[in-house]
Amino acid sequence: MIFDFDKEVNRKGTSSVKWEAYPPFVTPAWVADTDFEVAPAIIERIQKRLTHPVFGYTTDLPALKEAIQKRMFNRFGWKISDESIVLVPGIVAGVNFAVRAFRKDGDSVLFQQPAYPPFFTAPANNHAEPIISTMIYNSDSRLYETDFDEFESKIKDNTSMFILCNPQNPTGRVYSRDELLKLAEICERHQLTICSDEIHNEIVYQESKHIPIASLSPEISRSTITFIAPSKTFNIPGMYCSAAIIEDETMRNNFQKALAGLSSGVTLLSQEAALAAYTECDDWLVQNNRYLQENRDFVLSFIREEIPAVVANDIQATFLSWMDFSAFAGMIDPYEFFLNEAKIAFNNGLTFGEPYSQFIRLNFGTQRHNLENILTRMAETLKKFGYI
Ligand SMILES: Cc1ncc(COP(=O)(O)O)c(C=O)c1O
Numbered sequence: 538m539i540f541d542f543d544k545e546v547n548r549k550g551t552s553s554v555k556w557e558a559y560p561p562f563v564t565p566a567w568v569a570d571t572d573f574e575v576a577p578a579i580i581e582r583i584q585k586r587l588t589h590p591v592f593g594y595t596t597d598l599p600a601l602k603e604a605i606q607k608r609m610f611n612r613f614g615w616k617i618s619d620e621s622i623v624l625v626p627g628i629v630a631g632v633n634f635a636v637r638a639f640r641k642d643g644d645s646v647l648f649q650q651p652a653y654p655p656f657f658t659a660p661a662n663n664h665a666e667p668i669i670s671t672m673i674y675n676s677d678s679r680l681y682e683t684d685f686d687e688f689e690s691k692i693k694d695n696t697s698m699f700i701l702c703n704p705q706n707p708t709g710r711v712y713s714r715d716e717l718l719k720l721a722e723i724c725e726r727h728q729l730t731i732c733s734d735e736i737h738n739e740i741v742y743q744e745s746k747h748i749p750i751a752s753l754s755p756e757i758s759r760s761t762i763t764f765i766a767p768s769k770t771f772n773i774p775g776m777y778c779s780a781a782i783i784e785d786e787t788m789r790n791n792f793q794k795a796l797a798g799l800s801s802g803v804t805l806l807s808q809e810a811a812l813a814a815y816t817e818c819d820d821w822l823v824q825n826n827r828y829l830q831e832n833r834d835f836v837l838s839f840i841r842e843e844i845p846a847v848v849a850n851d852i853q854a855t856f857l858s859w860m861d862f863s864a865f866a867g868m869i870d871p872y873e874f875f876l877n878e879a880k881i882a883f884n885n886g887l888t889f890g891e892p893y894s895q896f897i898r899l900n901f902g903t904q905r906h907n908l909e910n911i912l913t914r915m916a917e918t919l920k921k922f923g924y925i
Pocket of ligand 1: 569653702734736766768
């Protein structure tokens with residue numbers, strides 16, 4: 538079946554965070570969901586469940602856990618057991634539960650910036666101190682990379698966890714096997730639990746390959762909690778159906794204790810949606826990723842040709858483009874400038890870390906004509922003010 542990703546979808550009036558946070562005359566290009574219709578199989582499965590008139594307390598669907606196991610094996614060669622899977626209502630919640638489960642009061646938790654904003658608050662929410670390592674932009678590879686010496690130098694005696702984001706938001710980086718091995722080796726040396734947020738693991742472009750860090754060896758897996766979800770992949774983030782994968786039994790028990798009384802698992806309809814996504818929607822996903830890859834190429838060539846002073850790094854995964862407007866420092870604050878003068882809402886770079894006030898993040902998970910309109914308005918507004 539052919540899916541039409543160019544099809545206009547009016548999301549106004551649907552309680553969409555992306556479309557309703559700003560006034561109606563502002564074009565939203567921020568929060569990370571896409572404007573595409575989901576695969577029909579997801580809707581059909583939810584509709585089918587609605588034909589039964591009772592919605593009582595639910596178990597975890599055994600078929601969903603089986604689908605997760607199969608998917609991890611088929612996609613990444615990662616063999617996991619049924620027991621290792623714990624369903625959680627969203628990955629932000631999951632990361633917070635993980636910090637709660639694996640730190641002692643007063644510990645510190647390490648992560649890399651630019652960082653997905655909830656990583657800044659997860660340690661503080663759970664009586665731990667955030668410790669930040671800064672990724673380096675390599676202008677030859679056009680990728681953000683880890684400076685391993687700097688990374689290791691940030692670890693303190695009381696650091697108990699590293700939150701990895703792979704593929705990385707906002708830089709769209711897919712970590713290589715070598716990088717993952719080095720990170721794991723440093724974490725092992727300092728006895729850090731690895732909390733690996735892999736929510737973007739299936740929006741990965743042709744030339745890159747995602748590797749779950751826990752799949753690298755049984756030793757690494759023993760100290761790793763991995764989060765996955767169909768939410769970004771199949772555009773169902775409002776369903777909040779995610780999974781923690783924890784192969785070590787003691788770790789898993791500790792995680793379950795941290796959930797006690799705070800999470801009742803994942804709702805029935807969300808599990809049905811996730812099950813359909815993981816078992817019936819692969820042809821949709823292939824077309825979705827092809828469309829997103831063309832959008833990605835369009836964004837990067839537009840920016841590099843029309844606004845060459847902006848540094849737009851290569852994007853290996855995600856539908857997010859991280860753009861550095863440092864060349865315009867002293868002239869514009871890019872987030873405020875585009876919001877006020879072009880009426881486009883991007884994510885403000887500052888929310889990804891203190892050094893990034895001259896950055897914005899663009900969500901290119903939208904219809905091509907909308908994307909063209911956003912990029913053209915960016916360039917025209919900069920021209921109008923004489924900046925390019
Ligand atoms: C790296 C990362 N983790 C987690 C989330 C959100 O997870 P959830 O909506 O399941 O809490 C996002 C959403 O953008 C993300 O980019």
